[in-house]
Amino acid sequence: MGEVDCVSVRVQVEPALLRWAVERAGWSDDQVAKRAPKLNAWLAGDARPTLKQLEQFAQATHAPIGLLFLPTPPDEPVPIPDMRTIGNRSISRPSVDLLDTIYSCQSRQDWYRDYANMHGYPHVEFVGSARLSDNPLTVAGHVRQLLRFEIEDRVSFPSWKEALRGLIDRIENAGVLVMVNGIVGVDTHRKLDPREFRGFALSDPVAPLIFVNGADTKAAQIFTMVHELAHVYLGQSALSDAALAKQTDNDAEKWCNLVAAEVLVPMMDLRGAYRGDPTVAELTRLARRYRVSTLVVLKRLFDGKFLQWDDYQSRYADELSRVMALLKAGEGSGGGDFYNVHPLRLSRQFARAVITDTLEGGTQFRDAYSLLGTKKHQTFQNLVEKIGAA
Structure with missing residues (x-):
């Protein structure tokens, strides 16, 4: 009975909440048409979503479904100081x-x-x-x-x-x-x-x-x-x-x-190392010296007043295009192996601590799976082999 109700019962949702969910998810008009084709009818009041449809909408927009029943959209400030x-x-x-x-x-x-x-x-x-x-x-x-x-x-x-x-x-x-x-x-x-x-x-x-x-x-x-x-x-x-x-x-x-x-790029060292002409060859040479990208070298040349702002902006745009072209030509392998990439996403130090605490009985496996972003025990075991314990 409950499953039938979920499919058939219609629910009232304030249009402002539906708009909030879509804007929050950053959907374009094309995405709205593809992923929520009945949205305009819901917004206009010509139709109401079923509970099942609303659940699917909430999942698609990554909005907690409980928030969609509020009278007005919630205020969701960035939870840390925003310096952008x-x-x-x-x-x-x-x-x-x-x-x-x-x-x-x-x-x-x-x-x-x-x-x-x-x-x-x-x-x-x-x-x-x-x-x-x-x-x-x-x-x-x-x-x-x-x-x-x-x-x-x-x-x-x-x-x-x-x-x-x-x-x-x-x-x-x-x-x-x-x-x-x-x-x-x-x-x-x-x-x-x-x-x-x-x-x-x-x-x-x-x-x-x-x-x-x-x-x-x-x-x-x-x-x-x-x-x-x-x-x-x-x-x-x-x-x-x-x-x-x-x-x-x-x-x-x-x-x-x-x-x-x-x-x-320590400025005192750069002033002695720079040969006075920001060619690609010179940027590459300095990049090898400091083990940074040529874009960081360019930034430091501007900081050191070797380049004016407009000249720096122009050179940076050109160098970024050159670097991106080289990357596209040399990287055709995709994102790499999951067990090489995932520890970087997690922090190796954090992952080792979770693995160690779980194996010692301090953290339950289901909580460890959530913390490590895994769903299967085999994935956990593979991470243990790849990362090890603390």
């Missing part, structure tokens, strides 16, 4: 993909905080150790030393792409969870948009967390990662844009950009 701007204006409505990503990371951070406290992990000493009044160059020097990322240390990395992976390991070894993902969880149909955000930091004394948008270029990811680490140094949770080719009026974002740039 377009010009001088903050960005208004966050997408459901962004919100779900932040909520998921907060949930994982909560679990890890409890785990760390239970096992007596010490506070991560550099969290909140810096102030905006501190010299970014001094803080950057501390970061390079902490991560063993001085210029002479970088020879161990064959390229800047390996340097990115190496930086992740070194930041995690310093006590920060690093999660890099270009989709929401494991849902390949929900790709994150770098134009909406590039990363965020969730500051915490024992469980600081950095999330980097893996849908962004790897050149941008390495900059975002260190930018978010700078927020952790400030003891700030923050949602960031951290774009290489944009200017910001936010003081914290400016400071974190300066720290990140100085960590990756």
Whole structure:
């Protein structure tokens, strides 16, 4: 009887809630026509959805169905300080993909905080150790030393792409969870948009967390990662844009950009190494020296006043096109093996802790599956073999 009712009973939903769900999901008119063909009739009051149809609509738009029965759309602010701007204006409505990503990371951070406290992990000493009044160059020097990322240390990395992976390991070894993902969880149909955000930091004394948008270029990811680490140094949770080719009026974002740039390409060294002409060959040479992308090198040439803003913008656009063309020509293999990619999405440090606690009986398997983004026990076992236990 209940199943029949679910199919046949009609429910009243305020049109504003239906519009809210569609806008929140970022659907285009074409997507609405394809995925909710009866929406216009519901909005006009010519028809009402059945409970089953509303459940399907809620699932498609990733909206909690209970919220669709509210009298007015809920206010869903970004749950951490939002430092993204377009010009001088903050960005208004966050997408459901962004919100779900932040909520998921907060949930994982909560679990890890409890785990760390239970096992007596010490506070991560550099969290909140810096102030905006501190010299970014001094803080950057501390970061390079902490991560063993001085210029002479970088020879161990064959390229800047390996340097990115190496930086992740070194930041995690310093006590920060690093999660890099270009989709929401494991849902390949929900790709994150770098134009909406590039990363965020969730500051915490024992469980600081950095999330980097893996849908962004790897050149941008390495900059975002260190930018978010700078927020952790400030003891700030923050949602960031951290774009290489944009200017910001936010003081914290400016400071974190300066720290990140100085960590990756120390200006004093660049002034001695630069040969005075930003050709592709020169950018490539400097990129090899610092194990960063040519785009980061260009940013530092602008910072060092070797390039004016308009010239920098033009050269950056040209170099980005060149780099993207090379990437498309050299990367035809797709997203890679799940068991190589997934630990990067989760944070190896976090995944090892969940696996260890589960095998020791502290966390139930069903909770571990949820934390690790898996549904099958075999997937869990394969992660155990790939990642190991702490």
